Amino acid sequence: MDVLDCIIIGGGPAGLSASLVLGRARREIVLFDDKTNRNRVTDEARGFLTRDRTNPQEFREMGLQELDNYPSVSYVNATVTEIIKDTDNERFTVKASNKQEYVTEKIILATGIQEVFFIPSIRNYYGKSLFSCPYCDGWEQRDKPLVVIAEKEDHVMHLTKLIYNWSKDLVVLTNGLKLSKEAVSQLERRKIKIIEERIKTLIGNDGYLEKIEFESGETVKRSYGFVAPTYYRPNKLVEMLGCEIHENGKVITDGVGRTSEKNVYIAGETETARPSSLMISAARGNKAAVSVNVDLTEERF
Ligand SMILES: Cc1cc2nc3c(=O)[nH]c(=O)nc-3n(C[C@H](O)[C@H](O)[C@H](O)COP(=O)(O)OP(=O)(O)OC[C@H]3O[C@@H](n4cnc5c(N)ncnc54)[C@H](O)[C@@H]3O)c2cc1C
Incomplete structure (x- = not known):
């Protein structure tokens, strides 16, 4: 050989x-x-x-x-x-x-x-509606209403601060994590909405997100946003x-x-x-x- x-x-x-x-x-x-x-x-x-x-x-x-x-x-x-x-x-x-x-x-x-998503249905929208890298996808999402989904405080804060550069219309979802008082006040000062409730599922069509449903049955409408996966x-x-x-x-x-x-x-x-x-x-x-x-x-x- x-x-x-x-x-x-x-x-x-x-x-x-x-x-x-x-x-x-x-x-x-x-x-x-x-x-x-x-x-x-x-x-x-x-x-x-x-x-x-x-x-x-x-x-x-x-x-x-x-x-x-x-x-x-x-x-x-x-x-x-x-x-x-x-x-x-x-x-x-x-x-x-x-x-x-x-x-x-x-x-x-x-x-x-490869990525691991803490909510498996994120995978269905990854690359079309949800992204992880603002340098790769921020420009295309500029000034749109966006969702930021992350479940560790340092990820929430880092990603939200970065994304704020591309859009000021942000909703932050922590999937059950209670943010510290300091984090909440930093986000609220920028008029960023925070929802700490656990997410039940993501709903949309053909890779495009329409809304996010929480365990209470409430929903929030967003078509695009950013997530913080972990990697392996x-x-x-x-x-x-x-x-x-x-x-x-x-x-x-x-x-x-x-x-x-x-x-x-x-x-x-x-x-x-x-x-x-x-x-x-x-x-x-x-x-x-x-x-x-x-x-x-x-x-x-
Ligand atoms: C949704 C999304 C959008 C992105 N957009 C951008 C962007 O716009 N601009 C940008 O700069 N970056 C972007 N990135 C990041 C970019 O994709 C990565 O930084 C880049 O691909 C990493 O390059 P790599 O060569 O290390 O790995 P990869 O590109 O992931 O390539 C690794 C290759 O290894 C092969 N492989 C793995 N295991 C084996 C095996 N056992 N045998 C044979 N082959 C194997 C795979 O087939 C794969 O092709 C994006 C990432 C994602 C997820």
């Missing part, structure tokens, strides 16, 4: 950008992706310089087309399920859902993150490979993508969830790929 220079797992902006750098550096690589990129639920990706307002699928297609120019790059549409480290030669065997096995010297993990890595590849993780959830790196494990690199949101940005993820992919190339160069020269 041929030994690859690097396998890149994840074809979001981080993995695509890493693949471009390594393809241009003439490295034999395989890029895996299973099309579960986090922004797949939205129609437009915004704020990526020269690509503002591009459909996420189109963005990926453009990235893949650019990789076609480099013959040492292969793309496989499959899920990586297991990585086994051979301790004798420090190579990795990568197993994927296409039932193939690949052997590589180096690995870049760029598999992103969608697989155990970081743990499988033994990479050190900080107690705050961030994978420990040298700042340019090298993890604590030799030959394992990481890029994009799977390293750290914040800031949430296509451009920053692409930049992290670029950095990790340069680290891979520098290490291969030093090891082989």
Whole structure:
């Protein structure tokens, strides 16, 4: 079996950008992706310089087309399920859902993150009516009546203060959390309505929100707004490979993508969830790929 220079797992902006750098550096690589990129639920990706307002699928297609120019790059549409480290030669065997096995010297993990919503029905409206990143979606929602849904006080305050920049017409829903007196007075000073009652469900059509129903049966009408999800890595590849993780959830790196494990690199949101940005993820992919190339160069020269 041929030994690859690097396998890149994840074809979001981080993995695509890493693949471009390594393809241009003439490295034999395989890029895996299973099309579960986090922004797949939205129609437009915004704020990526020269690509503002591009459909996420189109963005990926453009990235893949650019990789076609480099013959040492292969793309496989499959899920990586297991990585086994051979301790004798420090190579990795990568197993994927296409039932193939690949052997590589180096690995870049760029598999992103996914959201957990404290009210499951938020998922039905996420990306069309409800959003988590004001830098991505605030402009389109400017000056509209908006709802802010969060259930930890620091999330409520941070998100509401940010969103207030785009719209002053806000209703804050805490789903049962009682805010401190100080928080209430800060919000009321800005004429922001607060509803602390538990939410029963969200009601709407075809991904578009119409109203939110509380356990009492009362409803509040809002069509758009922002939520504060929590995040998780969608697989155990970081743990499988033994990479050190900080107690705050961030994978420990040298700042340019090298993890604590030799030959394992990481890029994009799977390293750290914040800031949430296509451009920053692409930049992290670029950095990790340069680290891979520098290490291969030093090891082989
Ligand atoms: C609703 C919404 C709207 C957003 N809008 C914007 C915006 O307008 N502008 C902006 O800058 N940012 C936006 N973002 C944030 C942006 O999507 C992320 O910052 C960015 O996608 C992170 O890039 P990434 O490469 O780290 O991960 P992702 O883009 O999530 O890519 C990870 C890739 O890894 C693949 N993968 C995962 N596990 C495996 C596996 N085991 N095997 C193979 N492949 C795997 C997935 O298929 C996926 O394609 C938005 C996010 C959401 C949720």
